[in-house]
Amino acid sequence: MLAAAGVMVVRGMVKSDKGSTQASPAGFANPAAAQTAAGGPATNSGAAAAAGETSVGTTLGAFSELNTAAAKTDAVFIYLPAKEGTAANPPSATMKGAARRIESTGLKCGLFTLKAGSRDYDQVAAQVTVPAVLAMVKGRGMSAISGDITEAKLVQGFVAASRSGGCGPSAGAGCCPK
Secondary structure, three states: OHHHHHHHHHHHHHHHOOOOOOOOOOOOOOOOOOOOEOOOOOOOOOOOOOOOOOOOOEEEOOHHHHHHHOOOOOEEEEEEOOOOOOOOOOOHHHHHHHHHHHHOOOOOEEEEEEOOOOHHHHHHHOOOOOOEEEEEEOOOOEEEEEOOOOHHHHHHHHHHHHHOOOOOOOOOOOOOOO
């Protein structure tokens, strides 16, 4: 039921945002254009980040930089920090732990932070509670994790994103913008 609701939301957003671009099946989808959420019960297995740390991995100014910055990866976690004026340490240890688990399966996983205040950040932050982490799989889909960000939730988000269909020849009717 949740999957059907998610598909309907994404489909409506794609139709209403015809000016946005979707990534090709070989690249990462643009979360500013469409967003789905993941959830589920999990336990907190991540340690708190070091005080003063504000980003995880490479900082991106826009999602358009992702296909170049993550060209040699299969999946990425993108941290969206809290809006300015609110204190929250990034879940760097949690993200690194989830990336290690994914990489143990033979996939390459990258870690990034989307710069707060960028146009893409504002579009995604309007759709998901920040701080959040986006789990994205190249040629597939994406999933957002917010609230209590744990390693288990990040891995669940990765699995959900890897099962999502990208727009392409095998995608269902109505998936890709015309």
